[in-house]
Amino acid sequence: MKHQQRTQRDLTRLNAIVLGCLVGLFAGIVVSTFRLIIEHLLSLVQAVYGWLGQHPWGLVPWAILLVLMALMIGHWVKQTPMIKGSGIPQIEGQLAGELDYAWWPVLWKKFVSGILGIGSGLFLGREGPSIQLGGTVAQGLADRLGFSGSRRRLMIASGASAGLSAAFNAPIAATLFILEEVYHNFSTLVWLTSLTSAVVANFVSNEIFGLTPVLHIVYRQALPLKYYGLLLLLGIGLGGLGYGYQWVTLRVGQWYGRLTWLPRQFDGIIPFLLVIPVGLWWPITLGGGNQLIVQFAQQTPLLVPLIGYFILRFVFSTISYGSGLPGGIFLPILTLGALLGAIGARCFVAVGWLPTMYVANFMIYAMAGYFAGISKAPFTAILLITEMVGTLQHLMPLAVVAIVAYITVDVLGGAPIYEAMLQQMVVPAKTQSDGPTDQLEFPVNEGAGLAGRQVRDLAWPPDTLLVGIRRGERQVIPNGDTILRAGDALLIFTYQHNRAFVRQQLTHLNDSSTQPSD
Numbered sequence: 001m002k003h004q005q006r007t008q009r010d011l012t013r014l015n016a017i018v019l020g021c022l023v024g025l026f027a028g029i030v031v032s033t034f035r036l037i038i039e040h041l042l043s044l045v046q047a048v049y050g051w052l053g054q055h056p057w058g059l060v061p062w063a064i065l066l067v068l069m070a071l072m073i074g075h076w077v078k079q080t081p082m083i084k085g086s087g088i089p090q091i092e093g094q095l096a097g098e099l100d101y102a103w104w105p106v107l108w109k110k111f112v113s114g115i116l117g118i119g120s121g122l123f124l125g126r127e128g129p130s131i132q133l134g135g136t137v138a139q140g141l142a143d144r145l146g147f148s149g150s151r152r153r154l155m156i157a158s159g160a161s162a163g164l165s166a167a168f169n170a171p172i173a174a175t176l177f178i179l180e181e182v183y184h185n186f187s188t189l190v191w192l193t194s195l196t197s198a199v200v201a202n203f204v205s206n207e208i209f210g211l212t213p214v215l216h217i218v219y220r221q222a223l224p225l226k227y228y229g230l231l232l233l234l235g236i237g238l239g240g241l242g243y244g245y246q247w248v249t250l251r252v253g254q255w256y257g258r259l260t261w262l263p264r265q266f267d268g269i270i271p272f273l274l275v276i277p278v279g280l281w282w283p284i285t286l287g288g289g290n291q292l293i294v295q296f297a298q299q300t301p302l303l304v305p306l307i308g309y310f311i312l313r314f315v316f317s318t319i320s321y322g323s324g325l326p327g328g329i330f331l332p333i334l335t336l337g338a339l340l341g342a343i344g345a346r347c348f349v350a351v352g353w354l355p356t357m358y359v360a361n362f363m364i365y366a367m368a369g370y371f372a373g374i375s376k377a378p379f380t381a382i383l384l385i386t387e388m389v390g391t392l393q394h395l396m397p398l399a400v401v402a403i404v405a406y407i408t409v410d411v412l413g414g415a416p417i418y419e420a421m422l423q424q425m426v427v428p429a430k431t432q433s434d435g436p437t438d439q440l441e442f443p444v445n446e447g448a449g450l451a452g453r454q455v456r457d458l459a460w461p462p463d464t465l466l467v468g469i470r471r472g473e474r475q476v477i478p479n480g481d482t483i484l485r486a487g488d489a490l491l492i493f494t495y496q497h498n499r500a501f502v503r504q505q506l507t508h509l510n511d512s513s514t515q516p517s518d
Contacts, residue, residue, distance in 0.1 A: 020192070020194070021196055021200050023138045024196060024197035027138060027197065028200060028205060030137050034115065037119065041120075042287045045279065071269070073116060074265040080109050084324045086321075087131055088421075089418050092418060094153070095153050098500045117268070121287055122271050125328035125333075134163020137159050160182060161194035161197055163201070168388055173388075176379055178194050181376075215294060230344075234369065235404025238369040239373045245374055252322030255322065268324065271319050278316060282309075292338075306342050333371050341364070368381040368384070369405035381402050382399055436496045437494065439491060439493055440493075441490070449510045454484075456481065466491070469490055
């Protein structure tokens with residue numbers, strides 16, 4: 001009997017790897033194609049703006065073309081609202097049971113509209129849409145295979161990981177981002193499937209784009225320890241400005257709502273028209289910003305132009321994203337971080353605290369710090385920049401800046417940006433006591449209200465049954481006297497359509513409960 005159980009457990013993990021390979025292959029092909037078309041279209045658009053600078057008469061037909069694209073995308077957004085914006089909150093909502101959508105309309109409309117918006121030079125990133133495209137491809141495969149419940153969510157999570165991996169050539173960071181920021185689940189099957197799909201998708205992407213890191217920044221040498229004090233100042237500044245970015249990004253949609261003369265689905269007309277002067281005067285800034293990062297790391301502008309570029313990128317990236325056009329903030333955040341790192345380094349150089357040769361280093365560190373503060377995912381930020389730059393020399397300074405920026409945003413009251421976006425999309429769920437049953441996994445974190453409480457003392461949501469507690473590698477069968485511990489994962493049975501309500505109730509219970517005094 002024990003031998004049979006052991007064999008079944010091994011086959012379960014082997015099946016997870018097979019599913020991960022399947023998802024990674026299809027998601028890698030779709031996202032790599034998405035990325036390739038955007039890169040070629042963006043190069044074409046930059047050439048068009050160079051031509052328009054010499055032939056101003058072409059501006060009118062070009063503006064008409066951009067408006068027509070904005071109208072078409074707006075029509076699609078009205079038909080299928082789930083293609084709006086980044087796509088990461090939508091995937092997070094799917095995995096949490098807070099929302100769901102039909103996969104095929106989202107897949108093709110997000111694919112085409114993302115190419116048109118990002119490829120036209122708007123300050124939007126391809127990474128959020130790549131995550132949603134990967135997750136949606138996996139959702140389609142799950143439907144074809146007849147999967148539902150936890151197996152379907154497992155495939156969606158692995159598809160999202162594959163999408164980010166193909167977009168950035170960063171399989172380890174992609175896996176951790178899904179675990180840390182999107183799914184909030186570190187179970188063996190989840191990380192095994194996600195990592196497998198990310199590696200396969202990265203292989204597909206490398207076959208198309210080569211092995212050169214996405215942000216191959218050349219630097220002279222690692223930062224000496226005597227300059228680490230400057231990293232503390234940099235991290236504090238990044239945290240403060242990151243909190244400001246959160247505040248603006250979460251409110252810019254409301255500001256668009258005040259434009260009562262323009263239907264909301266057509267807000268994209270504004271950034272599509274505003275990108276024209278940007279393309280004419282600053283074509284290097286078009287798109288997500290990876291070209292700008294690499295070029296400025298090689299030849300960094302002086303302080304005043306850097307501040308101008310930062311203001312331009314900050315303002316227009318929030319205008320682009322707030323319009324609801326399909327496109328993300330992932331790469332724009334990294335671009336803003338790189339600019340802030342260059343600004344901080346130039347300031348330190350000006351006062352004689354830092355040699356000029358370390359400006360590129362500070363751009364690398366600031367990308368991780370700015371992203372860690374805004375997303376509140378420091379581990380992902382450190383690994384992401386490490387994989388994107390292609391060197392392990394910066395792990396220590398990356399960690400310092402990421403931690404300081406994270407703590408700064410936390411002290412200021414900032415929330416994880418994608419989680420906050422999801423909260424704007426969903427409404428409080430109602431209990432539903434019908435339909436097929438499903439399993440919900442809920443973590444008990446260190447310092448949470450559930451930790452240290454007996455099962456019998458908690459007011460569990462209706463129509464739920466606590467069937468198990470995963471504690472490390474073993475599973476505990478609970479009873480009324482069982483004490484919940486930090487690090488536990490609660491395994492709860494409920495109705496499939498009741499998952500969102502139960503998760504919201506448990507989150508409220510976890511926040512409002514108080515631990516017994518010692």
